[in-house]
Amino acid sequence: IWPFAIVLATIVWQFALYFETVTSIVDIWNRSQTYTHGWIIAPIAFYLIWSRRQEFIAECPSPSLLGGISWVVLNVVWLLGHLAGALVVKQYALVAMIPAICWALLGTRITWAISFPLMFLLLAVPSGEVLVPPMVDFTADFTVSMLQLTGIPVYREGTYFSVPSGDWSVVEACSGIRYLIASFTGGCLFAYLYYRSPWRRVAIILASIVIPVFANGIHAYMIVMIGHVSDMRLAVGVDHFIYGWVFFGVVMFLLFWIASFWKESDPTSVGGSATMMEGSAKRPIFKIMGMSAAIVLLSVGWLSYANNLDDKSRNAHAGELTLPKAVAPWSPSPLKLTDWQPRYVGFDHESTQVFSTADTLVMLRFAYYRRQSEGRELISSRNLLVSGNNHQWRSLSERNRSEIDGTLPVRETELLIGENRILVWDWFVVDDKAFTNPFLGKWMLAIDRMLGSTGEGAAVFIATSIENNDELARARLRNFARDMRPSINEALAQSRRE
Numbered sequence: 001i002w003p004f005a006i007v008l009a010t011i012v013w014q015f016a017l018y019f020e021t022v023t024s025i026v027d028i029w030n031r032s033q034t035y036t037h038g039w040i041i042a043p044i045a046f047y048l049i050w051s052r053r054q055e056f057i058a059e060c061p062s063p064s065l066l067g068g069i070s071w072v073v074l075n076v077v078w079l080l081g082h083l084a085g086a087l088v089v090k091q092y093a094l095v096a097m098i099p100a101i102c103w104a105l106l107g108t109r110i111t112w113a114i115s116f117p118l119m120f121l122l123l124a125v126p127s128g129e130v131l132v133p134p135m136v137d138f139t140a141d142f143t144v145s146m147l148q149l150t151g152i153p154v155y156r157e158g159t160y161f162s163v164p165s166g167d168w169s170v171v172e173a174c175s176g177i178r179y180l181i182a183s184f185t186g187g188c189l190f191a192y193l194y195y196r197s198p199w200r201r202v203a204i205i206l207a208s209i210v211i212p213v214f215a216n217g218i219h220a221y222m223i224v225m226i227g228h229v230s231d232m233r234l235a236v237g238v239d240h241f242i243y244g245w246v247f248f249g250v251v252m253f254l255l256f257w258i259a260s261f262w263k264e265s266d267p268t269s270v271g272g273s274a275t276m277m278e279g280s281a282k283r284p285i286f287k288i289m290g291m292s293a294a295i296v297l298l299s300v301g302w303l304s305y306a307n308n309l310d311d312k313s314r315n316a317h318a319g320e321l322t323l324p325k326a327v328a329p330w331s332p333s334p335l336k337l338t339d340w341q342p343r344y345v346g347f348d349h350e351s352t353q354v355f356s357t358a359d360t361l362v363m364l365r366f367a368y369y370r371r372q373s374e375g376r377e378l379i380s381s382r383n384l385l386v387s388g389n390n391h392q393w394r395s396l397s398e399r400n401r402s403e404i405d406g407t408l409p410v411r412e413t414e415l416l417i418g419e420n421r422i423l424v425w426d427w428f429v430v431d432d433k434a435f436t437n438p439f440l441g442k443w444m445l446a447i448d449r450m451l452g453s454t455g456e457g458a459a460v461f462i463a464t465s466i467e468n469n470d471e472l473a474r475a476r477l478r479n480f481a482r483d484m485r486p487s488i489n490e491a492l493a494q495s496r497r498e
Contacts, residue, residue, distance in 0.1 A: 176216025
């Protein structure tokens with residue numbers, strides 16, 4: 001029993017050391033109904049390991065250097081996620097350390113025998129938010145297409161659309177991410193318990209991904225139709241969500257019921273004799289203890305290094321934000337372009353200035369992050385152009401563009417409030433590099449901080465009104481960016497030196 005006791009103690013130590021990451025997982029389980037399934041993942045994994053104990057109980061543990069290396073790599077990944085403020089990376093890295101520790105201390109044969117339960121633990125990590133925007137777009141596309149096929153006239157702007165009976169919008173709660181996560185978790189478990197051939201397992205897992213996505217589109221279409229034929233008396237309140245879960249439950253029941261017709265029996269385990277050979281009775285307990293001690297000591301040193309980098313960032317001088325100087329033909333204007341402002345949080349400095357030339361106005365806005373930490377990140381899912389709770393402003397379209405001879409990548413967003421439309425370009429700047437890809441930005445910030453920098457960066461926004469057509473507004477922003485970009489870059493560089 002001692003090798004397994006050492007493994008358990010090492011895992012507990014690892015979780016105690018990275019307790020902040022553990023609590024971040026639990027907090028999300030508690031506050032989000034999308035991820036409450038996380039509470040049952042570990043008990044299921046433990047039961048699966050216990051039910052297959054005869055397959056590895058007679059095996060002789062043999063510490064693996066490759067397992068130890070994989071644990072080291074995961075600690076590096078955790079640190080990169082920590083420095084970049086990528087919480088989900090930290091969470092995945094920590095949970096993945098469980099199979100890595102088992103591999104390092106028990107060896108390849110035993111770890112392989114329980115590989116599925118160990119990997120199943122990764123489903124406890126609350127992730128999937130990155131899928132929400134494309135799933136919202138797909139649901140809106142699917143619903144509108146089905147309404148048009150039904151012969152109902154539809155007027156659409158982004159994820160908002162109107163039918164003769166009323167107005168509808170596809171928001172995050174309608175994306176179907178909850179259905180997808182629940183279905184994928186059930187599909188993985190079903191594949192492991194009832195199938196043995198790899199292709200059947202892959203098939204049911206793929207079905208558990210594809211079917212809920214299309215089922216959510218059908219559900220959204222049915223909700224709109226119920227509201228339409230009932231003159232907006234049904235499916236517009238709490239019953240909206242009740243219909244959704246009932247419909248999803250029926251779809252999942254049919255999926256797994258049909259899949260059960262192809263289930264395969266579990267072959268008799270031949271993992272080893274209950275009576276071990278005398279030569280294998282001597283378990284390498286001292287090697288296991290040595291590997292465990294190495295993991296404990298290295299993890300303490302690694303966390304101390306991470307804390308030192310955090311202290312350097314927290315103790316950085318607050319400094320001042322240097323504002324860009326006006327460049328002809330643009331000049332500061334006291335006029336107000338719009339009431340819109342992005343919902344960015346945790347910045348150290350922010351500034352807004354309207355510039356004019358001839359009879360046109362362009363708004364320039366900065367959100368500057370000097371001392372980034374948890375909840376104060378330049379790149380975060382909490383930072384939005386339009387809050388989901390803001391019912392005044394609507395995002396009609398969004399796409400990435402390359403401007404100024406391909407040297408300035410921007411995200412272009414068209415926003416609407418009432419009858420007024422504005423066009424917004426925004427991008428991030430870190431170390432004089434402009435980018436829009438959040439994953440690239442997280443990587444740049446992590447490397448920047450690992451090399452000893454405080455990881456300063458800024459979000460830049462320019463916006464103008466759309467009077468007649470998008471191309472005129474786009475040309476106005478292009479001219480402003482071309483003329484003012486050198487001044488903007490110099491101001492950001494000066495802010496870093498303050």
